[in-house]
Amino acid sequence: MIRRRGAPALLAVAVMLFAASGAAVAKPSREAGASADKLVVWHYFTTPGQVNALAKMAKLFNAQNPGVKVEFEFKPFAQMTQAVLASAVAKRGPDVIVYQWGDMLKLVDSKAIRSMTPYLRKWPESKFFPASVVHGVRRGEYSQGKGAIYTIQPYVNLIAMYYNKDILDKLAIKPPTTIDQFEAALAKLEANGKGGLLTDAGPGVSGWWNGMPWFFANGVDIRMRDRATIERVLTRLRSWIVKGYIPQDVTSVSTGVDTRSRWAAGDFAFMVNGNWELSTVTKDAKFNWGVVRMPSGPAGSSVYLGGEGVAIGAFTKNPNLAWKFLQATWLGKKGQLVLPTIGSVPARTDLAGNPAITKARGLTPFLKSVPSGKRLPITQAENAAQNLFGDTYSGVLAGQLSPASAADRLVKETPKLLGTG
Template sequence: MTTQFTRRAMVGATAVLALTLAACGGGGDADDAATGGDSNELTVWHYFSEDNQVALMDAYAEKFSAEHEGVTVNNVFQPYDQMNSKVVSAAGAGQGPDVIVFNGAEWSTLAMAGALAPLDDHWADFEDADQFPDAVLHGMDGSTYAVQGYVNLLGLWYNADILEEIGVEPPTTMEELESAMAAAVEAGHRGITLSALPQSQGEWQAYPWLSSAGFDYENLDEAALAEGFGRVRGWIDEGYLSQEAVTWDQTVPFQQFTAGGVAFAENGNWQMGAAAADADFEYGVVPLPLDESGQVYLGGEGQAIGANAQNPDLAWEYLRSTYLDYDGQLLAQENVGSIPSRADASQEESVTADELLQPFAQTLNERGTNYPASVIPPEAVADVQAAVGQAWSAALAGQTDPEAAAAQVVGQLQGLIN
């Protein structure tokens, strides 16, 4: 299956949307908004830095303010790697935002720290609750603490101009991918970009390749894990992937891809707006060409009410009007390329007929898996992600050979999971 998209076909619509949202203002200053404001103010913490993601936050603020006269929404940026610590620290001081938008896989870290308010009463009265699958509701001890308004996942972006130059089709197997990367490098291009950061983003991007080698968190196969580490380390040795990947979060590799000169990028559906705005070449997406056991996380941001929200009822109204609303979910799809979590919104033609979203939808149906893996205890999620992310990064950096990295991290995982 091959899909191809041209920047020119989408950039007009994206430009109109960007101009519409520009008047809404950007994110606030974290130091200026540690808590919610008065009864007519709502503070929302997020970690988005991409223009299209920030524009979505502005669009939600505008939508909510238009529907709630006199209410001001303050969007406050927090760096991704500081979000959890700042949320927990604020909660410990009896402060914090009204709404938190965070890495959905880390809900347990925040909930166990007492930083999130239960959503149970609000959810019980929510008239559209039956539109949401259980997989996007996160909680423990009988309470729900976070919801995902959309699903994000990884695919293989490709530069169609480079593939045409080297005479290959978008790959459908691992062997085809490696052959195409070799041809691209021989022609003077780079092979692929991805993130090997030693934390949860690295683990997120590592898991498809590791599971493709036969690793999963239920079986903890050390040999399979070493094979997965070794394969991608081999891409660095062959010159397909820059060793600088160990310093890149998921934003930088895609910026490298859209700048041109790179055949492939392992990245997500949320990059559609960035591709339309920044890529001056024809591009497309196919599912990651994994082996039979390969799996792709179904991720996305979680949304929650802060434990010390100044306006908890207004915070719920914000969630209901934006992330959980039919039209609000389509705003995320149009601007960021996220797949709606509502059953009705996911069947909207703008989703089902989109040439770029279709490969992600195919992956969702064929290879999608829970994020984090359900076998991992909630209290161990952050430690598991950190351990695997660090091992992945060390193996790709050449600091540790793949076999030693696998042996070390499996020993850690056995204690954390069992």
């Protein structure tokens, strides 16, 4: 899923870890925002690993800016966007925001965040961030990698194919790289009484997040224009359930946690899941396992890129200092190398072969998927289209819709939602 880590119950742990690290934990303030010797960063991280990562970021920044106090101010995830909007109305706010970037247009429209374009133009390392993680506005509309840039995703959350190496080795199956190879592996597993694939195929966002890669591989995007290909892909996926390659009940699953715990029992060969499950799989799986990219088709292999974004607050008193913070931490090479310690995939393409990443078990296939990754839907129309797809995809796999009728629905209704029909 589009992973959100953390829970309010862990906030006390977060506060203790911040205090122990030396980074300041700011109480909610009426006058957020920095001077030349203070920098305020709003975030909603709560897990111990995330909090430790923030403390490491502060140390990286202070190594270059020793006289500046970094204050990390916690805002609950559900309240972050409203808190930023409210601060903009009052014409004050944080220097840096770490937030769910899908709300960027709201913040831009409210003039709550400022463009980073002037800084990015002068920063040679900006070329290492693919367009799919660079978010801006051009002629009043959302623009990927162009226009005035307001947010960058320093890391991404995405899905790939986990495999049980012990099961594959017993049947002399190589980890598949193409959909044809994957289907052949599923057939061999079924013939030998082994479980095939576990995936989240529930309606809505769950079905969209995990289902779209099969369509990307065949050249179909969220616009749903190629009816024949859509029907063909849906027919193939439904056949995997009919043949017993995938259990029917995956259509009632909507969280990666359910899939991961079931797969960790060791009875299934494959699982579609995210990088955020790597540390838990490492702990729970009592068998040899590995990860490969989502199987490719005629159009290659692509997945959606989730994860938080970073932005500079519109009312910071020192935007240059805010940029220096991002440059030294979330976007800089040293800061990026902190991210694998919490299971996140750095967005910088120049780090693909870095030992700090390659030695992290299972992380490399995720990293290799970043350059071809797809941006998340951001407009209301796109969100409606993603839900239509997720509901339809799940309905086909559940046997409630035929591939033909589902293809008709997607081709007919999606353009209306997107305003292209």
